[in-house]
Amino acid sequence: MSGIVLPRRQLIARAGGLVAAAGALPLLSGCDAINEAPAVRKILSMGEEMHRASQRALTDRDALAREFTRADLSPVFRPNGTRLPEGEAYAAHAARGFADWRVAVTGLVARPLSLSMADIRAMPQRSQITRHDCVEGWSAIGEWTGVQLSRVLAAAGLKDSARYIVFRCADRIGDADYYESCDLVDALHPQTILAWALNRQLLPIANGAPLRLRIERQLGYKHAKYLSAIEAVASLDGIGAGKGGYWEDRVDYEWYAGI
Numbered sequence: 627m628s629g630i631v632l633p634r635r636q637l638i639a640r641a642g643g644l645v646a647a648a649g650a651l652p653l654l655s656g657c658d659a660i661n662e663a664p665a666v667r668k669i670l671s672m673g674e675e676m677h678r679a680s681q682r683a684l685t686d687r688d689a690l691a692r693e694f695t696r697a698d699l700s701p702v703f704r705p706n707g708t709r710l711p712e713g714e715a716y717a718a719h720a721a722r723g724f725a726d727w728r729v730a731v732t733g734l735v736a737r738p739l740s741l742s743m744a745d746i747r748a749m750p751q752r753s754q755i756t757r758h759d760c761v762e763g764w765s766a767i768g769e770w771t772g773v774q775l776s777r778v779l780a781a782a783g784l785k786d787s788a789r790y791i792v793f794r795c796a797d798r799i800g801d802a803d804y805y806e807s808c809d810l811v812d813a814l815h816p817q818t819i820l821a822w823a824l825n826r827q828l829l830p831i832a833n834g835a836p837l838r839l840r841i842e843r844q845l846g847y848k849h850a851k852y853l854s855a856i857e858a859v860a861s862l863d864g865i866g867a868g869k870g871g872y873w874e875d876r877v878d879y880e881w882y883a884g885i
């Protein structure tokens with residue numbers, strides 16, 4: 627079998643047919659019988675190939691978003707959505723330079739955390755110059771600095787049952803809190819960071835001070851601003867209207883907004 631090399635696509639297409647044909651094979655009992663049957667061996671190796679192909683598809687999601695240079699920075703990083711959360715609580719935090727702001731890390735974690743901005747800045751930092759793409763039809767390139775979400779989640783100790791990360795925000799639009807969510811592939815992606823600086827300045831309020839998500843393989847609305855809590859959950863049911871985000875719940879925005 628090993629001598630036959632087919633293009634991967636053809637191999638996968640054929641494997642489907644072979645797996646179907648396996649049902650019609652004479653009954654075999656025990657591992658020896660399986661190993662001795664060339665047709666079955668072929669099916670097994672094709673199953674392995676399909677597995678590898680699906681692994682490749684998963685790894686593609688780990689690919690890095692393009693990073694730019696300082697020469698590419700947009701002169702102005704246009705704010706969108708909420709530009710100033712309403713309410714006295716946020717105003718009081720802003721007046722104190724967010725010295726008392728806390729981000730809770732809760733849900734399916736071994737060690738729930740309550741992180742100050744100082745805690746977040748004391749962790750290893752990453753900077754990245756990336757392009758933000760908003761579905762409303764504009765893009766901007768900015769330099770973001772912050773801690774990788776993977777480090778925060780490692781500090782909290784994700785439980786095996788955790789499947790999604792929910793991002794709670796301090797602003798409301800209309801009558802509902804803004805929120806977003808992603809799966810663990812995006813949560814643990816190296817360019818998914820909790821950013822507190824834009825273009826090497828403290829994050830402006832309009833862009834999500836004191837802390838916002840940068841989730842570089844996804845569209846703009848996934849980049850939750852004004853982060854107040856990060857929650858590990860097994861399911862998105864019962865969170866908001868259950869579609870995983872403020873806009874997903876209200877309009878036809880996709881939950882998986884990969885770019």
Ligand SMILES: Nc1nc2c(c(=O)[nH]1)N[C@H]1C(S)=C(S)[C@@H](COP(=O)(O)O)O[C@H]1N2
Pocket residue numbers: 703704705706707708759760761795796797799804805832833834846847848849850851852
């Ligand atoms: N909390 C919160 N996060 C948000 C929004 C918002 O209104 N509130 N708008 C989203 C949208 S649609 C976009 S395009 C980006 C805009 O980020 P910016 O204001 O830094 O340009 O934030 C996203 N995150």
Ligand SMILES: [Mo]
Pocket residue numbers: 706759760761762846847
């Ligand atoms: Mo957007």
